[in-house]
Amino acid sequence: MKKTIIYAAVVTAIASTHTQLAKAAENNSAEDAEAKKIIVTGTRVSGRTIEDTAVPVDIITNEIIEESGASEVGELLQKLAPSFNFSRTTVSDGTDIIRPATLRGLGPDQVLILVNGKRRHSQAWVNIQQTIGRGSAGTDINSIPVSAIEHIEVLRDGAAAQYGSDAIAGVINIILKGGSAGTSLSGKWGKTKEGDGEVKQVSANSTVELGDTGFLNLTAEFRDRGATNRAGISNRKDRVIMRLGDSSSKNKYLFFNGEAGLTYFFGGVSSRTGESGGFYRFEDRADRNVPQVYPDGFLPLQNTEVDDTSLAFGVRDFIGESWEYDLSAVYGKNEFGFAASNSINASIAAEYLFNNPGATDADIAANSGPTSADSGGIKFTQLTYNFDLSSPLDWGLYNDVYFSTGLEYREEEYGINAGELASYSCGYTGSTNNPFPSVIDPSVAAACGMQGFPGYSPEIAASSQRERDNYAFYVDLETNLTDDFLLGIAARYEDFSDAGDTTTGKISARWDITGSFGLRGAVSTGFRAPSLAQRAFTTVFTDVDGTELSQTFHAPEGSEFAAAYGVEQLEHESSENASIGMVYSPGDGLSISLDAYQIDIEDRIVLGGGLNGQDLDANGDPVINQTALDFLNANGYNKGQFFSNAIDTETFGADLVLTYDWGTDAWGDFTFTWLTHYNRTEIKEINAPEGVLPETLFSQAQVDNVETGQPRQRLLLGLDWDINDWSTSLKINRYGKVKTSFFTCQGLGIPTENPDVCNGDLGIDPSPAVRSSAKWLADLEFRYNFDNGVMFTIGGNNITDEYPDKLPQNSAHRFISDAPEFGNYIYPWESTPFGINGAFYYIKLDYSPE
Template identity: 85%
Template sequence: MKKTIIHAAIITALATTYSTTTQAAQESSSKEHTAKDSKTIIVTGTRVSGRTIEDTAVPVDLITSDIIEESGASEVGELLQKLAPSFNFSRTTVSDGTDIIRPATLRGLGPDQVLILVNGKRRHSQAWVNIQQTIGRGSAGTDINSIPVSAIEHIEVLRDGAAAQYGSDAIAGVINIILKGGSAGTTISGKWGQTKEGDGTVKQVSANSTIELGDTGFLNLTAEFRDRDATNRAGISNRKDRVIMRLGDSSAENKYLFFNGEAGIAYFFGGVSSRSGQSGGFYRFEDRADRNVPQVYPDGFLPLQNTSVDDTSLAFGIRDFIGESWEYDLSAVYGKNEYGFIASNSLNASIAAQYVANNPGATDAEIAANAGPTRADSGGIEFQQLTYNFDLSSPLDWGLHDDVYFSTGIEYREEDYGINAGELVSYSCGYTGSTNNPFPSVIDPNVAAACGMQGFPGYSPEISAASQRERDNYAFYIDMESNLSDNFLLGIAARYEDFSDAGDATTGKISARWDLTETFGLRGAVSTGFRAPSLAQRAFTTVFTDVDGTELSQTYHAPEGSEFAAAYGVNKLEHESSDNMSLGAVYSPGNGLSMSLDAYQIDIEDRIVLGGGLNGQNADANGNPVVNQPALDYLNANGYNKGQFFSNAIDTETFGADFVLTYDWGTEGLGDYTFTWLSHYNRTEVKEINAPQGVLPETLFSQAQVDNIETGQPRQRLMLGLDWALNNWSSSLKVNRYGKVKTSFFTCQGLGIPTSNPDVCNGALGIDPSPSVRSSAKWLADLEVRYDFDNGVRLTVGGNNITDEYPDKLPENAVHRFISDAPEFGNYIYPWESTPFGINGAFYYVKLDLSPSN
C-alpha cells in the first residue's frame, strides 16, 4: 500500500497512545461492553453500549455460538443460508472463479450491497468479479468463506440500510461476524461427511483455544483444515455415451489460521486463509477446429481450472476513556485478497497451428510434440485495503428525559487493485506474444485457431497494465441516540464520504421505536444510502469464453475509461444512491415467546450492473441497423467477438417483509424445547434501464439479465426449527423452504437464437422453445442428534437435505443440454444459473468435539 502522511500519523498515534495509557487501562475495571452477556448484547446497528436485541429500533438477527455449533455447517455462507432467511448463498457451476467464491446476498440485492464487518470493523472485498451468468453478475462482494466457522463466537445480521452509519456497501444491511474471545476455552473438532451419491466427501479438523495474557487479556487461536471432494451431477453425453463434464461443487482444500486478542487497552485480530480448488469448463470435442488439436486430444478434452484464493487480514487498535465518559477507539485494519488461475488438461490451439504454418507437411507425432504445454499459469488478481478509524462516543446530558448517546468519528481508507499477467502461452497467439494474430487451425485451414489456453485464457501484459488502479477515501459521521421518554427511542445519523475517483456523498438516517405497552412496540427507520463503484468494477479487465447463440465466443470485458466503453459514451462510473424505509412491530409477552414483523422498501437509482455483450452493431427501435463504427473497429482490431462493460444502467425497487417467532418451552421430564419460525418475502423489480445512446435497453440489459435480478433468487424463504435437550441428549431439526426461481439466459430468446430459425428452435433440432427456465419451491430438512459424554466429549450425527431434494430437472431438449453437447442433447440435468441450495442432494456427516478444559 502506498505510504501517506495520514498513514504515518495514525501509526505514530497508535504507538504513542498505547505506550502512555497501558498502565492506566490495566488498573481500570473491566469495560462495560465486555462485562455484558454476549448472547444478549449486540453492537451492530447501534453505538449505545449495552443495547440488547429486544429493544433495537431496527431488526437485528443474532446467531449465537450454540446455534452455530448445532447448524452442521462447514462454511460461513452455508451457515447463514440455513439460519438467516433474508440471506442467499447461491451455488453455481462452470462459472470460472465463482465456483469457489460464491455470491452472498441480503434481501435479494447484490453481493456488493451488503457490508461485512469482523468485530465491528470493515472487512476487505474480494478480488474476483462475478462475470458469468450467475447471481450477483458483475459484482465483487466479500469472500465470507475466507473466515473459518470454528473461529466465530456469534453473528449479528442488521436487516436495514445502514450507509449513514457504516458507509458504502451497506444498502441492504450489515453482517457483523464476532470472533471467539477470552471465554471460549479449548475445543478440538473432527468432521467427516459424504453425499448420498458417494461423492463430495468432506474431511475437516479444527482447534480453538484461549491463552490468558496477564490478568484481563487473552489470545484466542483457531486452526482449521478442510478438504472437500468435488460433486458431479452431469448427465451422459449422447455424443460420447459417457459422462464428460463436471457439474456440481468444485473440489476445494481449505487452510485457516485466525486469532483474536486483547491486552490492556489494545485489541488485535485477523488471520490467513488459503484455499485451492479445481473445476471444469465446457467439454471441447475432437472436431472443434478452432479449439482442439486432435494430435494431442484425439477424443476431445475437458479443460480444468485450478484456482487459488489467499486471504490475509490484520487489525490492531486501542480503546480507552478520555476523562470519565468519553470513550475512544483508534484502529488500523489491513486486508488482502489474492486470486490465481492455472489452466490444466488444456492447450493453446494456436501453438500447434503456428508450428504447422511454419512446418507444412509435419507429421502427427511432430505436431503433438510441438503443440505446447497442457498446463499454464493464467495469472491472478490482487486487492488490498487499509482502513483507519477514530471513533469517539459519550453520553451527554442535554436536559432531556435521558442522556443523548453521542458518537462521532473519521475514517480513512486506501485501496489497490491489479491483475498480474499469466505465462505467454496462457494468452498468446502461438509464441508471438500477440493476442490478435491467429493461425489457421490444424483441423480446418479455413478456421482460425483460438488464442490462449482453453477454459480460461490468461491475462496478457496489456490487460495487466490497464487494470492497475488505486484510490483513497475519507469519511466523517455523527450518530446520536436517546430515549426521549420511557417508551420512545429516537436515533439520528449522518455521514459524509468522499472518494478520490468517484466524488462525494452525504447520507442520513432517522430511526425510532415506540413501546406502546411493556410487551408491544413499533419500530421503523428512514434512510438514504449510497454505494461507490468498487475498484474491481472500475479496473477489472479480461478476455473470456462466453456462449453466443450456440457457439463459444471471445468476449472482451472493458474497464472504466476504455476505448470500447467510451465508444458508447460511458467514460466513468458514478455512485449508486438509495432510499430505504422500514416499519415493524415487536411483541414479547414473556413466557419464552417473542415475535417481530418488519416490512421494508429499498429504491436504488443508477445501480451499477454488467451490460450484455455488444458486437458494434445494433438496431434502432424500428429495427433499422445501427453500426457503432469506433466500437466495431476496436473489436476487429483486437480479434474479439463482443465487448461488455459496467455502467450505471438500472433503477430498481425492492419490497419485502420478515417475520421472526421464537418460543422456549421447558418441561420437567420431557426436556427443553425451542421453536423457531423465520420467514422472508422479497420482490425486486427493474423500474428503468438507462442505456447509452445508440443502444437499445434490451440490448444493453436483456430480459435474461432482468430475470436474473428479479426472479433469480427465491422471493420466499421459510425456516422452521425445533431444538430439544434432555440430560446428555440434544437434537435440532431445521426445515427450510426455498421459493421458486426463474432464469432465462439459457433459452433460445436469452441466447439470441431466433425461435423462427427452422434449423434450431422449434425446428429439426427440436430445442425447447420455452422463454424461461423454472424451478419450483422446495422443502429441505436438516437433522442433527448429539450426545454429550461427561468427560468433555460430544458425538454428533447429522444430515443436511435429508429429504434429498434437487432443483427441477431440465427438459430433455433444453438449451443447456444442447450447447454443451451439440448437435446432440446431454450433460446438463439441472439448471445452471441459479441453484439456491445446490445440486448435491442429501449429505450425511459425523462430528466429534473434544473440550478438555471446558
C-alpha cells in the same frame, strides 16, 4: 433452558460498532446487562440489548453455529438466516470457489461484512458468468473459518449512513471468539448420498491468558472437500464427460483474536485451492482443439488459489470519565490466482503448421505447446483507519443523549498479474490479435489462449492497475425522549478520490406502546461507490453466443470499447430505504416480530450484455459503432461488455420471526422457531447508452437474473430439544421458486424458423424461461454429551434428498454442451439456491475439556 436459535432483535441508527463492551448503559444495572443478550452491531451505546433498540437484526449464537452442521460461513448463514442467499454455481470460472452471498434479494456488493465491528475487505474476483450477482465483487465470507466465530449478527436495514459504502441491503457482523472461549478440538467427516463430495475437517481453538485481563484466542482449521458431479451422459460420447457440481477444494485457516491492556488485535490468513471444469471441447472443434494431442476431445480444468490476509490493531480507552475513544487500523488483502490444466492453446499448433506446411501429426503434437499454464491472478488490498469518539451528554432532555462522532480514511489498490505466454497468446508470437488457421480447418481461425480460461496478457495487466482513497466523517445521536420512545439520528459524509462525494442520513425510532408490544421503524438514504474491481477488471473469457462458444472481452472503465458507447466513468449508486415493524414479547419464552421494508436504488451498477459493435439505435435502425467494431476485430474478440450505471430497481420485502422457548421437568427443554422472509425486486428503468437498445444492453435474461433468480420466499421451521445428555435439532427450509432465461433460445439468440418452434432443425425447447419450483429441505442432527468434554454428533443435510427441477430433455443447456445432440446437463445452471448435490450425511466429534 436452551437459548433461542435466532433472536429477533433490533439495532439503532448509529454509525459504528464496538467489538467488546466497555460498560453497561447507565440506566441498566449490572445484573440486567448480564441477563440480556447484548447487541454490538449498529450502536455506540454500550450495553444495548435486543429489547431496547430500533430496527431488526438476527443473532446466530455460538451454540447454534456448533449445532448447524455447516462447514462454511456461507452455508451456515444460508441455513439459519432466511434473508440471506448463497447460490451454488458450476462451470462459472472463479465463482465456483468464491460464491455470491446476498442479503434481502440485492447484490453481493450491496451487503457490508464486518469482523469484530470493523470493515472487511472485498474479494478480488468479479462474477462475470451468468450467475447470481453477475458483475459484482462482494466479500469472500468463506475466507473466515466457522470454528473461529463466537456469534454472528445480521442487520436487516439500510446502513450506509452508519457504515458507509456497500451497506444498502444491510450488515453482517462476524464476532470472533474471545477470552472466555476455552479450548476445543473438533473433527468432522461426511459425504453425499451419491458417494462423492467427501468432507474431512479438523479444527482447534484455544485461549491463552495475557496478563491479568488480556487474552489471545487462536484458531486453526483444515478442510478437504471433494468434488461432486451431477452431469448426465453425453449422447455424443455415451459417457459422462463434464463436471457439474461443487468444485474440489482444500482449505487452510489460521485466525487470532486478542486483547492486552488498552489494545486489541485480530485477523488471520486463509488459503484455498480448487479445481473445476469448463465446457467439454469436442475433437471436431476446429477453433479450440488440436486432435493430434486430444483425438477424443478434452475437458479443460481450471485450477484456482485464493489467499486472504487480514490484520486489525486498535487502542480503546476513556478521556476523562465519559468520553470513550477507539483508534484502529485494519489491513486486508485478497489474491485470486488462476491456472489451466488438461487444456491447450490451439493457436500454438496452428502457428507451427502455418510455418511448417506438410508437418506430420507427430510433429504437430510435439510442437503444440503445453497442456497447462499459469493464467495469472488478481489482487485487492485495503487499509482502513478509524477514530471514533462517544459519550453520553446531558442536554436537559428526558435522558442523556448518546453522542458519537468519528473519522475514517481508507486506501485501496487493485491489480492483475500477467500469466505465462502460452496462457494468453496467439501462437508463440506474444500477440493477442494475430490468429492462425486451425490445424483442422484452414478456413477457421484457431482460438488464442488456453482453453477454459485464457490468461491475462501483460497489456491487460498494465491497464488494470488502479488505486484510490476515501475519507468519511459521521455524527449520530441517540436518546430516549420519553421512557417509551427512542429516537436515533445519523449522518455521514464520504468522499472518494475517483467517484466524488456524497452525504447520507438516517432516522430511526421505537415506541413501546405497552411493556410487551412496540412499534419500530427507520428511513434512510444510502449509496454504494463503484468498487475498484468494477472499475479496473479486465479479462477475455469463453462465453456462449447462440449455439457457439465465443471469446468475449470484458472492458474496464474508460477503455476504448466502453468509451465508444459514452461510458467514461462509473458513478455512485444511490438508495432510499424505509422500514416499519412491530415486536411482541409477552414473556414465558415467546417473541414475535414483523418488519416490512422498501429499498429504491438508482443508477445501479450492472454488467451489460455482449455487444459486437453493430447495434441498433432507439428506432431499431442499424448503427455501426465503428470504433467498437474496429477494436474487436483488431484483437480477435467476438464480443465486448462493460459495466454501467444501467438500472433503477425497487425492492419490497417483509420478515416474520417467531421464537418460543419451553422448558419442562420431565421432557427437557424445547425451542421452536418460525422464520419467514419475502422479497420482490423489480427493475423500474434501464438506462442504456446512446446507440444501444435497453434490451440489447440488459436483456430479458439479465432482468430475470435480478428479479427472479433468487427465491422470493424463504421459510425456516426449527425444533431443538435437549433432555439430559441428549439433544437434537430439526430444521426445515423452504426455498421459493426461481426463474432464469439466459440458457433458452431467446436468451442465447438462437434463430427461430416459426413462432411455435425454437428451431425446426435443432428441436430445442422453445420455452422462454427455465423454472425451478419451490422445494422443502430438512436437516436433522443428533448429539450425545459424554459429560467428560466429549460430544458425538451424527446428522444429515437435505435428508429428503431434494434437487432442483430437472431440465427438459431438449433444453438449450443440454444442447450447447453436447451439440448437435442433447446431454450433460440434468439440472439448471444459473440459479441453484441449495445446489445440486442432494443429501449429505456426516459425523462429528468435539472435545472441550472442563
